Amino acid sequence: MSEQPDGAYPRINGKILKSSEHANKIVSLVGxxxxxxxxxxxxxxxxxxxxxxxxxxDAEVMQGCMYELIGLANxxxxxxxxxxxxxxxxxxxxxxxxxxxxxQLNPKFxxxxxxx
Amino acid sequence: xxxxxxxxxxxxxxxxxxxxxxxxxPTVQIIxxxxxxxxxxxxDRYRLILxxxxxxxxxxxxxxxxxxxxxxxxxxxxxxxxDEYMINKIQNRMLTIVMKMEVLQxxxxxxxxxxxxxxxxxxxxxxxxxxxAQPMYNRTNVQPxxxxxxxxxxxxxxxxxxxTSPSNPYGGSSxxxxxxxxxxxxxxxxxxxxxxxTPIAQLNMYQNRWTIKARVTTKSDxxxxxxxRGEGSLFSVELLDASAHDIKCxxxxxxxxxxxxxLEQDSVYTFSGGRIKVANQQYNTCKxxxxxxxxxxAEIHLVPDEGEIQAQIYDxxxxxxxxxxxxxxxxxxxxxxxxxxxxxxLISKKSxxxxxxxxxTLVDDSGVDINCTLWGEKAHExxxxxxxQPVVAxxxxxxxxxGGKSCSTTQGTGGGQxxxxxxxxxxxxxxxxxxxxxxxxxxxxxxxxxxxxxxLPDRKTVQTIKMEHLGLNNPDKPDYLTFKGxxxxxxxxxxxxxxxxxxxxxxxxxxNRFKVTQTTDGNWFCDKCQGTFPNCVRRWIFxxxxxxxxxxxxxxxxNEQAEMLLGGNVTADQVFEETYSEExxxxxxxxxxxxxxxxxxxxxxxxxxxxxGDETRVKASVVNMMPLDYAQESRDMLQAISNF
Numbered sequence: 001m002s003e004q005p006d007g008a009y010p011r012i013n014g015k016i017l018k019s020s021e022h023a024n025k026i027v028s029l030v031g032x033x034x035x036x037x038x039x040x041x042x043x044x045x046x047x048x049x050x051x052x053x054x055x056x057x058d059a060e061v062m063q064g065c066m067y068e069l070i071g072l073a074n075x076x077x078x079x080x081x082x083x084x085x086x087x088x089x090x091x092x093x094x095x096x097x098x099x100x101x102x103x104q105l106n107p108k109f110x111x112x113x114x115x116x
Numbered sequence: 117x118x119x120x121x122x123x124x125x126x127x128x129x130x131x132x133x134x135x136x137x138x139x140x141x142p143t144v145q146i147i148x149x150x151x152x153x154x155x156x157x158x159x160d161r162y163r164l165i166l167x168x169x170x171x172x173x174x175x176x177x178x179x180x181x182x183x184x185x186x187x188x189x190x191x192x193x194x195x196x197x198x199d200e201y202m203i204n205k206i207q208n209r210m211l212t213i214v215m216k217m218e219v220l221q222x223x224x225x226x227x228x229x230x231x232x233x234x235x236x237x238x239x240x241x242x243x244x245x246x247x248x249a250q251p252m253y254n255r256t257n258v259q260p261x262x263x264x265x266x267x268x269x270x271x272x273x274x275x276x277x278x279x280t281s282p283s284n285p286y287g288g289s290s291x292x293x294x295x296x297x298x299x300x301x302x303x304x305x306x307x308x309x310x311x312x313x314t315p316i317a318q319l320n321m322y323q324n325r326w327t328i329k330a331r332v333t334t335k336s337d338x339x340x341x342x343x344x345r346g347e348g349s350l351f352s353v354e355l356l357d358a359s360a361h362d363i364k365c366x367x368x369x370x371x372x373x374x375x376x377x378x379l380e381q382d383s384v385y386t387f388s389g390g391r392i393k394v395a396n397q398q399y400n401t402c403k404x405x406x407x408x409x410x411x412x413x414a415e416i417h418l419v420p421d422e423g424e425i426q427a428q429i430y431d432x433x434x435x436x437x438x439x440x441x442x443x444x445x446x447x448x449x450x451x452x453x454x455x456x457x458x459x460x461x462l463i464s465k466k467s468x469x470x471x472x473x474x475x476x477t478l479v480d481d482s483g484v485d486i487n488c489t490l491w492g493e494k495a496h497e498x499x500x501x502x503x504x505q506p507v508v509a510x511x512x513x514x515x516x517x518x519g520g521k522s523c524s525t526t527q528g529t530g531g532g533q534x535x536x537x538x539x540x541x542x543x544x545x546x547x548x549x550x551x552x553x554x555x556x557x558x559x560x561x562x563x564x565x566x567x568x569x570x571x572l573p574d575r576k577t578v579q580t581i582k583m584e585h586l587g588l589n590n591p592d593k594p595d596y597l598t599f600k601g602x603x604x605x606x607x608x609x610x611x612x613x614x615x616x617x618x619x620x621x622x623x624x625x626x627x628n629r630f631k632v633t634q635t636t637d638g639n640w641f642c643d644k645c646q647g648t649f650p651n652c653v654r655r656w657i658f659x660x661x662x663x664x665x666x667x668x669x670x671x672x673x674x675n676e677q678a679e680m681l682l683g684g685n686v687t688a689d690q691v692f693e694e695t696y697s698e699e700x701x702x703x704x705x706x707x708x709x710x711x712x713x714x715x716x717x718x719x720x721x722x723x724x725x726x727x728x729g730d731e732t733r734v735k736a737s738v739v740n741m742m743p744l745d746y747a748q749e750s751r752d753m754l755q756a757i758s759n760f
Contacts, residue, residue, distance in 0.1 A: 095750045103757055 008115035009070065013100055014049025023075035029053070030068045030087070030096055033061055041081070043069065046097035055081035066091050117195060117220060119143050124171040124233050127201060128210045134318055136200035136216070143197050144168050146190060147226050166198075166212060169228030171236060175201075175212035176322065184219060195220045204323050209234050213322055311386070315359035319392055319406055327388040330355035331425045333362060334511070335381045337492050338372060351376055354402055355387065358424045363404035365390065370412035382533075384421045389414040401446055401512055403429075428533055430509055432540060436482035438521055446512045446526060450540055451478035452548045453502040454485060459495050474498040478510075478523075481547040488513060489524040494532070501534065505548070507541045509533040517593075572752035575599055575718070579666035587723035587734040594724035599664060600744065602716050603681070606660040608709045613696055614658035614678075615688035620649040628653050654688035662719060671721055672737040680741060681712045717741045 009026040016022070017029060031043040034050060041053040041061060053069055059081060061067055066087040072080040104113055123142030127135070148165035162177040162185055177185065184190045200216035210233075314326040334354045341347060348369045356362040365387070367375050379385065390408040400407060410416075430448045438447065457475035474495035479485035488510070490498050502508065510532045513523040535541060576597045580586065586595040608614045617634070619626040619642040630644035632652050640652040656678030662671050679686050686708060695705040720740040725732055 090747075092747045092750065095747060095754065098754050099750070102754060108760075109757075 005115035010113075011100055011104060012073075013047040013097055014043075014045030014051045015047055016100075017045070017051050017073060017079060018049065018077035020073070020075045020077050022073045025073055026070065026082070027073045027079070028068055028070050029079055030066070030091075031093075032066050033063045036061055036063050041069070043067075043079075046093045046100065048093075052078040053081050054078060060084055060086075065089065117143065119145055119167070119169045119195070119227060121168065122170070123168040123198075124166060124173045124230070125168075125236070127166075127198070127212055128171075128173050128203065128233050130203060132203050132205055132210075132312065133314070134200075134202050134215075141197050141199050142168065143195055143220060145193060145195050145223065145227055147172060147193060147230070149185065149190065149192060164214065166214075167227070167230040170230055171233035172230040173210065173212050173233045175214055178213060178215045181214065181217065184217075189219050191222050193224065193226060194222045202320075202322070205325065211322075313386070316355065316357045316361040316363050316404055317359040319363070319404065319408075321392050321394070321406070323392070325388070327386050328355065328357055328363075329384065329386045329419060329425075330357040330363075331384045331421070331427070332379050332381050333428050335379060338376060353379060356425060356429060360426065360429055361404050362402045362429065363406060363408060364395065364400050364402045365408040365410060367410045367414075371410050371414060374412050375410070375414070375416060378416065378418075382427065384419050384425060386417045386419055387414065427536060428509065428511060430511060430536075430538075432509070434482035434484075435478065435480045435486050436484040438486060438515055438523070439484070441515055443515055443517045445515050447515060447523070449478060449480070449488075449510045449513055449523070450536075450544060451480040451508065451510070452505050452544065453477070453508055454479045454505060456499050456502050459498070472496065476502060478508075479548075481544055487522040489522065491525050494525055501532075506534050507536070507545050507548070509536045509538075509541065572749065572756060577666040578662065578664045578669050581669055581723055581734070581736065582667065587725050587736075591725050594722045596720065596722055596739070598718060598720045600716065600718050600749075601662040601664040603713055604661045604663045604668065606709045606713055607658055608705070610658065613654075613688070613692060613705075614709075615654040615656050615692065617652040618655045619644060619647070620651050620653055621645055621647060628655070654692050656682075656688045669736055671719070672735065674737065677738045677741050681715070681717075682708050683711060716744050718744060 004025050009028050010022060011028045011030070012022065013029075014031070017027065029043060029045060029051060031045040031051065033041055034044050035042040036059075038057045039055065041055055041059075043051045043053050045051050053071070055061070061069075061084050066089055068085040068087060069079060069081055070084070071082040074080060103109055120142035123144050126140070127142065144166045145168070146164050147167045148163075150163045151160070152163045153160040160182050161179060162182065164175040164177055165172050166175050167173075177190075190196070196214075197218045197220055198214055198216075199218065200214075202213040202215055204211045204213060311327050313329045314323070316328055316330060319326060319328070332353050333356045336352045338349050338351045340349045349372045350366055350368050351372055352364055352366040354362050354364050387408075387410070390410040392406050392408055395402065395405055395407045430450070432448050432450045435449065435451060441447070454477040457477075459472060459474045461470055461472050463470055472492060472495045474490045476488045476490065476498065477485050478488045510525070512526050514526050515521065515523050535545075576584075576599050578599055578601060580597055580599070584595075586597060589595065606614075617632050617640065618628050619630045619632050620628070620640070621642065622628050626642060626644050630642055632640040632642045632649070635641050635648065638650075640649045641647075642649070655675040657672070657674060658678065659670055659672045661668050663669075673681060675688065678688075682691075691705065691708055695701040718741065719738055721736045722739050723734055723736045726735050
C-alpha cells in the first residue's frame with residue numbers, strides 16, 4: 001500500500017472503482033448486494049454500476065441488503081473486501097452519489113476532505 | 117408701460133388648456149375684481165375682467181393667488197403681467213384663469229374702451245378640429261405693430277417650430293422645452309369624432325366639461341355601504357391615459373348598474389360627465405391629485421386601443437428588498453406565481469363580514485419568495501388565472517408583517533397582469549426556466565400549527581436568538597424562528613410531575629387548556645368556565661435545553677409538542693397513570709424522558725419578552741417541531757452546496 005494516511009479513505013462509486021483511480025488504496029464502497037456466492041459479491045453501487053468485490057466466505061453480508069464495504073481497490077477495478085458495515089434499506093443512493101460527485105470530488109471543497 | 121396689443125384676443129383664442137410660454141407674457145389691465153366665493157364653505161374665489169385696451173375678457177384668479185387680493189397688491193385698474201393662464205370653455209364662452217402673474221403697477225382709470233372679446237370674435241364654434249386649436253401665437257399674425265409672439269424668432273410662417281400633427285404631441289419634446297417647468301406639456305388631441313381630449317394631467321376643478329380617453333387599469337369589486345345618511349353601492353376604477361397619469365374614479369348607485377358590466381379592465385374608453393374633486397390621499401395612490409365621481413349621467417364610450425396608452429405604469433421592486441421594508445407600504449411586484457393555494461372563506465374579525473381569500477407564493481429572480489393573499493373576486497379566479505406558473509405583474513400590494521413578511525391585494529391591485537409585454541417580464545421568465553426557482557428563500561414562514569416547517573434555506577441557528585435580539589424588538593410581538601437542534605436536557609423533576617391539571621371540558625371556552633385546582637372533596641374546579649368536575653386532564657408542561665453547533669437555549673414545551681417529543685402520542689395522563697397515580701415509579705417516569713433526550717428535531721420557536729416582576733426576560737417556547745427527514749435534509753444541503 002502506498003502512503004495513504006491512516007484512516008483516510010475516499011468514498012467512491014462503481015465507476016470510480018472501475019477506473020482504477022485509487023488502485024492499491026483503501027476505499028469505501030456503498031451499495032446494495034445483488035449477488036453473493038461466498039467468495040465474490042456483485043454490488044450495485046450508488047451510481048448504479050455493478051462492481052465486483054472479492055471476499056472471504058465468512059463475510060457478514062446478505063443479499064438484498066445495503067452495506068458499506070471497505071477494502072483495497074485493485075488495479076483491475078475490483079475491490080478486496082476487508083470489513084463491511086450494514087446500512088438501513090432506506091438509504092437514498094442518489095443523494096449519496098451526488099454527495100460523492102458534487103461535494104467530495106468538487107475541487108472547490110477539496111480542502112474539507114483532506115485527512116486530518 | 118403699455119398694455120400688450122391684442123393680448124386678450126390672443127389669450128382667448130389660444131384654445132382650451134394650459135398656457136405658459138416665455139414669449140407670451142402679456143401685460144393687461146384688471147378692470148374689475150369681484151369676489152364670488154361661497155361664504156358658507158368659506159371658499160374665496162375672485163372673478164377678474166382683464167383688458168388690453170381694445171378687448172376685455174372674463175377671467176378668474178387661481179385661488180393660490182388670492183393672497184395678492186388680500187394684501188391689496190391687486191387693485192382696481194392695476195396693470196399686471198400674465199405669465200401663466202388657462203382657458204376653459206364654460207357654456208360657449210371662454211374663461212381665462214390666471215395661474216401666475218405679477219402686478220406691475222397700480223393705475224388710475226381704465227385704459228381705452230375695451231369691448232367684450234367673446235362677442236367680437238364669436239367663439240361659439242370652438243369644437244373645431246385640431247388644427248385650429250393650436251395656439252394663436254404661432255400662426256401668421258395679422259395684427260399690426262409689436263407682437264410679442266413674433267419677437268422671439270418664432271417663425272412667422274407656418275408652425276415650423278411646433279412638432280407635427282397635433283394628434284400625437286406626446287412624443288414632441290419641443291413642447292416641453294418651451295413650457296415652464298411647472299406646467300404640463302400642451303397636449304391636445306381629438307378623437308375621430310373631433311371631440312377634444314383632455315389629458316388627465318390637466319384635469320382641474322375649474323373645468324366641468326372635459327373628455328378623457330383612458331385605459332381601465334384596475335376595476336374594484338362592487339361594494340355596498342349603509343350609514344346614517346343612507347345606503348348605496350359603488351365601485352371604483354383607475355384610469356391611465358397617454359400622459360402617463362392615472363386617476364381614480366368612483367361610480368355611485370345608478371352608475372354602478374349602468375357601467376359595472378360595461379367597463380372592462382385593460383380596455384380603453386372615453387369618459388365625460390364626471391365631477392372632479394380633490395383626491396383622498398389616504399386611499400388614493402394615483403398620480404393625479406384629483407378623483408372623479410361618476411353618476412348615471414356619465415358618458416362612456418369604448419374606443420379602439422390605438423396603443424398610445426400603456427397597459428399600466430409600474431414601479432417594480434425585488435422581493436428581496438421587501439424584507440427590509442416597513443409594513444403597510446404598497447409596492448408593485450413582477451413575479452412568477454410559484455403556487456396557488458386553496459380558496460378559503462373566513463369571517464373578518466374587524467367587520468364581521470365574510471371574506472374570501474386565496475394565497476399565492478410569488479418568487480422572483482432575487483431568489484426570495486413571499487406569500488401573497490388575494491382577496492375577494494380575485495381569490496376565486498386565482499386557480500385558473502395563475503395556473504402554469506405565469507409571470508404576473510401586481511400593482512399596489514400591501515406589505516405586512518404577518519408570518520414574517522407577506523403581502524396582499526388592495527383596492528389598487530386589480531387582478532394582476534399576466535405576462536406583461538415588458539422586458540423585465542421576459543427576463544424573469546427566462547430566469548425561471550433556467551433555474552426553476554429551486555434555491556429560493558422564503559420571507560413568509562408558515563404560521564403556527566403543524567405542517568411543513570421551514571426547510572434548510574430558511575433556518576436559523578440557536579445563536580440567532582441572541583444575535584438578532586429576537587423577542588426584544590417589540591414587547592407585544594413575538595418573533596419566530598426555526599432551527600435544527602438537539603435536546604440536551606429536560607427538566608422533568610417538577611413537584612407532582614412535568615404536567616399541569618387542566619379542565620376536563622374540551623369545548624369552548626376551555627378546550628382542555630385552562631388550569632383547574634383541586635377542591636376539598638377531590639373534585640376539580642375550573643376558573644374559566646366555573647365548572648366542577650370529578651376528573652381532570654393532565655397536560656404536559658416542562659422546559660428543556662436545546663442546542664446546536666452555535667449555542668444553547670432554554671425552551672418550553674407544551675402539550676402537543678411534548679407528546680411528540682416523548683415518543684409519538686405519549687400523553688401526560690398516560691404517564692401519570694403509569695408512574696404517579698398508584699405508586700411512584702420514578703424509573704419508568706425517567707425512562708420516558710431519557711428516550712427523548714439527545715434526539716434531533718427541527719424546532720419552530722416563538723420568542724417573546726416576558727416581565728417577571730422587575731426583570732424582563734426573553735423566553736422561547738416550542739410551537740412546532742418535526743423529526744429530521746435525513747434524505748430531504750441531504751437534498752437541501754446538496755442544493756445549498758451547489759449554490760455556494
